[in-house]
Amino acid sequence: MADNSDFLLQFQEFDSAESHLGGNRDATTISIEDEAAGSHKPQKQRRSAPVTSFEEDNDPLANDDKTELLSGQKKSAPFWTFEYYQTFFDVETHQVRERILGSLLPWPGKNFVRLYIRSNPDLYGPFWICATLVFVIAICGNISDFLVYLGNPQYKYVPEFRKVTIAATAIYSYALLVPLALWGLLVWRNAKVMNMVSYSFLEIVCVYGYSLAVYIPAVVLWIIPYETVRWLSIVVALCLSGSVLVLTFWPAVRDDRPRVAIAIMTAIVALHILLAVGCKAYFFSTLEVEHTAVDAVVGNVTKSSPTTNALN
Numbered sequence: 592m593a594d595n596s597d598f599l600l601q602f603q604e605f606d607s608a609e610s611h612l613g614g615n616r617d618a619t620t621i622s623i624e625d626e627a628a629g630s631h632k633p634q635k636q637r638r639s640a641p642v643t644s645f646e647e648d649n650d651p652l653a654n655d656d657k658t659e660l661l662s663g664q665k666k667s668a669p670f671w672t673f674e675y676y677q678t679f680f681d682v683e684t685h686q687v688r689e690r691i692l693g694s695l696l697p698w699p700g701k702n703f704v705r706l707y708i709r710s711n712p713d714l715y716g717p718f719w720i721c722a723t724l725v726f727v728i729a730i731c732g733n734i735s736d737f738l739v740y741l742g743n744p745q746y747k748y749v750p751e752f753r754k755v756t757i758a759a760t761a762i763y764s765y766a767l768l769v770p771l772a773l774w775g776l777l778v779w780r781n782a783k784v785m786n787m788v789s790y791s792f793l794e795i796v797c798v799y800g801y802s803l804a805v806y807i808p809a810v811v812l813w814i815i816p817y818e819t820v821r822w823l824s825i826v827v828a829l830c831l832s833g834s835v836l837v838l839t840f841w842p843a844v845r846d847d848r849p850r851v852a853i854a855i856m857t858a859i860v861a862l863h864i865l866l867a868v869g870c871k872a873y874f875f876s877t878l879e880v881e882h883t884a885v886d887a888v889v890g891n892v893t894k895s896s897p898t899t900n901a902l903n
Contacts, residue, residue: 679712679713679714679715679793680713680714680715681711681713682711682713682715682716686707686711686713687713687715687716689707690707690708690716690797690801691716691720691801691804693706693707693801694801694802694804694805694831694832694835695804695805695831696831697831697834697835697838699838701838702838702839702842703798703801703835703838703839704790704794704797704798704839708794708797708798709794712791712793712794712797713797714793714796714797714800716797716800716801717766717796717797717799717800717801717803718800720800720801720803720804720807721762721763721766721800721803723807724758724762724803724806724807724810725755725758725759725762725763726755726758727807727810727811728754728758728762728810728870728874729751729752729754729755729758729874731810731811731813731814731874732751732754732874732875733750733751733754734814735813735814735816735874735875736748736751738814738816739816754874757873758870758874761866761869761870762803762866765799765862765866766796766799766800766803767796769799769862770792770795770796770798770799771792773795773840773855773859774790774791774792774795776855777789777790777843777844780844780847780851783847784846784847788842788843788846789843790840790843798835798836798839798840799836801835802832802835802836802863803832805828805831805832806828806832806867808824809824809825809827809828810870812824813871813874813875821871821875825867825868825871828867829863829864829867832863833860833863833864836859836860836863837856837859837860840855840856840859841856844856
């Protein structure tokens with residue numbers, strides 16, 4: 592008969608977990624009490640985490656947003672949507688200020704497009720510069736008209752709002768149609784001369800739009816009824832704005848045939864001069880001629896009036 596001691600269960604006290612894991616303090620221990628306590632947690636709380644992750648994995652919009660944020664790229668919107676044109680007006684104030692100052696102070700050897708425009712071409716600056724120039728021309732033209740006829744009792748001042756329409760047509764046509772023609776010409780010549788510098792249509796519009804900024808203070812000086820001051824302001828404005836155009840577009844055509852390059856640059860400068868001289872001649876110079884004609888008509892009417900003859 593076997594000893595009953597063989598059947599006795601031998602119990603041994605185990606040391607604490609810290610004594611067994613003393614050599615490895617990074618090990619993880621699991622307590623039965625913790626598991627038991629965790630089993631009494633509310634069911635909704637225990638399921639909240641996996642449900643959220645499952646919803647995020649199956650949400651295509653959330654995945655697309657995460658992909659765009661991680662890659663740093665934006666999806667291009669179709670051209671018929673508002674978001675497509677909104678990107679053209681996404682520009683900081685300091686960028687517009689730097690571009691205006693760069694157009695007022697051109698420097699040889701510095702390309703206006705590469706230095707200011709290429710990082711973020713915009714339409715915000717050109718649009719508001721053209722709009723400001725339109726209203727400045729119309730307002731200053733009316734003020735100059737008022738000053739020319741000031742003191743004439745036969746003259747009654749009437750604001751000419753048609754000047755706004757005419758000025759807007761001239762300025763915006765120049766700021767859009769000329770860059771479009773120049774862009775098409777550069778693309779056509781670039782297909783023949785592969786080493787030519789290429790500009791996008793938006794970059795060319797930016798150059799022309801910002802080059803018109805110098806005309807805003809020049810037009811204000813046209814209020815002064817002295818032709819010397821007016822022509823001096825025109826010459827200064829033409830030299831500054833024309834230098835921006837020449838320094839920007841000469842690298843794009845200098846590798847072409849000499850005759851073609853000279854013809855393109857001559858056309859650019861000629862159209863720029865035509866705009867300035869045309870605005871000055873139409874909105875300001877004709878006032879003196881009209882004033883002389885009105886004085887002549889008033890004088891003839893005064894001489895031929897019956898009351899005057901009777902008194903004589």
